[in-house]
Amino acid sequence: MNIALLEVRRISKAFRGLRAVDAVSFDVAEGAIVAMIGPNGAGKTTCFNLIAGVFAPDAGTVRLAGRDITGLRPDQVCHAGIGRTFQVVKPFPQMTVLDNVVVGALNATQKVATARRDAERVLTLLHMDAKARELAASLTLPERKRLEVARAMATRPRLLLLDEVMAGLRPTEIDEMVAVFQRLNRETGLTILLIEHVMRAVMALAGEVVVLHHGEKIAAGTPSEVVRDPAVLECYLGEEAV
Amino acid sequence: MSGLFALLLALPYVANSYVLSVATLILYFALTGQAWNVMMGFAGQLSLGHSLYVGVGAYTAAALFFHFGIGPWVGLWLAILLCVALGATIGLLAFRVGISGVYFALLTIAFAEFTRIGFDHFNWVGASGGLFIKVAQREHVDLLNLRGTPVMFYYVMLCLAAGAFGVCSWLFRSRAGYYWQAIRENEEAAQALGINTFRWKMLAVVISAAMTAVAGVFFAFYYNSLFPEQIFHISRSIEIILGPIIGGLGTLFGPILGAALLAVLADAITEGLTLLRLEIPGVKQVFYGLCLLVVVIFLPHGIWPTIARKLRL
Numbered sequence: 063m064n065i066a067l068l069e070v071r072r073i074s075k076a077f078r079g080l081r082a083v084d085a086v087s088f089d090v091a092e093g094a095i096v097a098m099i100g101p102n103g104a105g106k107t108t109c110f111n112l113i114a115g116v117f118a119p120d121a122g123t124v125r126l127a128g129r130d131i132t133g134l135r136p137d138q139v140c141h142a143g144i145g146r147t148f149q150v151v152k153p154f155p156q157m158t159v160l161d162n163v164v165v166g167a168l169n170a171t172q173k174v175a176t177a178r179r180d181a182e183r184v185l186t187l188l189h190m191d192a193k194a195r196e197l198a199a200s201l202t203l204p205e206r207k208r209l210e211v212a213r214a215m216a217t218r219p220r221l222l223l224l225d226e227v228m229a230g231l232r233p234t235e236i237d238e239m240v241a242v243f244q245r246l247n248r249e250t251g252l253t254i255l256l257i258e259h260v261m262r263a264v265m266a267l268a269g270e271v272v273v274l275h276h277g278e279k280i281a282a283g284t285p286s287e288v289v290r291d292p293a294v295l296e297c298y299l300g301e302e303a304v
Numbered sequence: 305m306s307g308l309f310a311l312l313l314a315l316p317y318v319a320n321s322y323v324l325s326v327a328t329l330i331l332y333f334a335l336t337g338q339a340w341n342v343m344m345g346f347a348g349q350l351s352l353g354h355s356l357y358v359g360v361g362a363y364t365a366a367a368l369f370f371h372f373g374i375g376p377w378v379g380l381w382l383a384i385l386l387c388v389a390l391g392a393t394i395g396l397l398a399f400r401v402g403i404s405g406v407y408f409a410l411l412t413i414a415f416a417e418f419t420r421i422g423f424d425h426f427n428w429v430g431a432s433g434g435l436f437i438k439v440a441q442r443e444h445v446d447l448l449n450l451r452g453t454p455v456m457f458y459y460v461m462l463c464l465a466a467g468a469f470g471v472c473s474w475l476f477r478s479r480a481g482y483y484w485q486a487i488r489e490n491e492e493a494a495q496a497l498g499i500n501t502f503r504w505k506m507l508a509v510v511i512s513a514a515m516t517a518v519a520g521v522f523f524a525f526y527y528n529s530l531f532p533e534q535i536f537h538i539s540r541s542i543e544i545i546l547g548p549i550i551g552g553l554g555t556l557f558g559p560i561l562g563a564a565l566l567a568v569l570a571d572a573i574t575e576g577l578t579l580l581r582l583e584i585p586g587v588k589q590v591f592y593g594l595c596l597l598v599v600v601i602f603l604p605h606g607i608w609p610t611i612a613r614k615l616r617l
Binding site: 114116135136137140141145146148152153154155156157161164165166168169172174177213214217 | 477478479482483485486489490492493494495496497498499500501554
């Protein structure tokens with residue numbers, strides 16, 4: 063039986079009375095890949111921000127490997143073992159691609175030399191080593207998305223939160239990215255929770271899917287179960303997905 | 305690099321007293337510019353009140369010397385301590401409540417301004433009438449009390465500026481350098497990567513304040529007279545930041561290059577006008593303004609990055 067690495071219990075967050083996330087609960091088992099889907103404005107990114115410490119939830123708890131991390135600051139959440147990417151990419155534009163990743167790698171080691179080696183390894187893994195010396199400002203959007211992943215991975219997280227990293231990628235690039243995550247998951251046991259609209263990636267990666275709508279969890283299950291769920295079809299996937 | 309340093313070491317043997325005084329001034333601005341660059345260039349925290357640290361550093365060492373005969377190398381430590389405390393107070397006020405950008409800059413101005421007004425009424429250090437250190441015989445070199453010849457002051461300033469360069473190079477390449485740049489570039493992303501942004505911003509402010517305090521102590525013993533109206537004035541803060549901006553924000557050589565360019569060009573203009581028997585008040589300030597304008601428009605990253613790219617450094 064898998065132990066839950068991440069336990070989210072009835073977390074809620076309201077912005078000026080609007081309930082962005084409403085008593086959402088779910089688990090992410092150690093070593094699992096879980097996808098979170100739902101229409102725009104469903105509260106997915108807010109959910110991520112509550113887990114990553116950007117906002118403290120109004121109610122509910124978040125636990126990582128049994129430890130209560132509710133209300134910790136983002137840097138403390140990162141230290142606790144959660145790496146995240148941003149949907150709206152936030153590179154360090156005037157630093158090189160390598161230095162961007164070194165910043166992440168310094169979360170796991172104090173030594174700059176070690177961090178540089180770790181960062182180089184992560185870049186190779188994501189096929190970005192050719193761009194290592196270029197300024198992050200010069201990257202294309204898909205490359206910036208990959209840089210987000212590289213930085214987050216360099217922090218050596220136990221749980222990786224990916225916020226729409228496939229958006230804007232070509233189908234072949236999506237398959238490539240999917241392969242990278244599958245390999246990481248298989249070889250290092252990295253647990254992944256991802257927000258994704260690209261169903262091709264969701265179906266290929268996720269063992270479990272959580273569906274949000276209007277801030278509430280409306281369905282959960284395996285990908286094949288979820289895509290047949292009438293409630294999900296109505297609010298998100300549309301009839302043609304059947 | 306080492307060639308430049310050798311040249312600077314040999315300068316007093318080849319230069320006249322005028323050139324030496326300009327060189328000393330350049331090194332002084334290289335020091336304050338590097339100090340300010342740690343905060344703004346590295347960590348992205350804009351201070352428009354660095355005259356605060358120059359002034360407090362200068363007054364602390366000068367007052368200790370004036371009242372108790374305590375030498376500058378001892379006074380230096382108290383000067384640093386006070387400036388660190390002041391910097392930490394500003395940082396604490398600002399970063400704890402999330403004041404940033406322009407509002408942070410305003411806070412630094414406010415601190416410098418009310419300290420200036422406070423010193424205007426601070427009788428123990430002469431209030432607005434100024435504080436004067438006895439000018440010792442210029443031929444006799446007394447390094448312990450920083451009394452001596454222009455050559456001695458030049459070498460002291462050279463050591464301080466070179467020391468600052470060493471500290472900055474080390475910081476820039478260390479974990480702190482990476483973290484500061486990350487905070488400068490995108491604070492939210494920096495935090496998500498495990499950086500306690502509050503702590504590292506505080507460190508930048510405190511180090512910058514300490515380095516500027518050192519410059520202040522030198523200032524006091526070099527000029528021998530201190531007036532609150534002058535030393536704490538906002539134009540002093542602006543003077544400090546021009547070099548790094550023109551030379552190249554966030555670079556190691558930028559503040560040094562900027563200090564040298566500004567001093568040499570400003571003096572050339574003054575000299576040229578004197579030759580033409582023209583006297584235009586405020587021409588230096590206009591010139592500084594023009595320099596800033598040209599750099600901001602044509603070289604937004606400053607002069608050094610452009611040179612570095614050309615030399616493929």
